Amino acid sequence: MTITLEQAREAKSQALTMSRQAAWPATGVGIGQALGGLAVKVNLSSKPRKRLPEIINGVPVVYEITGKIRKRGL
Structure with missing residues (x-):
């Protein structure tokens, strides 16, 4: 099944809502590539305390632990 950009955008919106409601340690949510x-x-x-969804509305979700976001010194 091919995922459309509209489907990915809707799943991204839902991921943002879910991350806020469930207090995920999310520092960013976007659209990317996975499995072609x-x-x-x-x-x-x-690392999250509980298991996070692997699929939201048929769209795969990829997680990466990047650490805390900090301002760079110039």
């Missing part, structure tokens, strides 16, 4: 198609990409500041 579109996916929701969620950056996390730390």
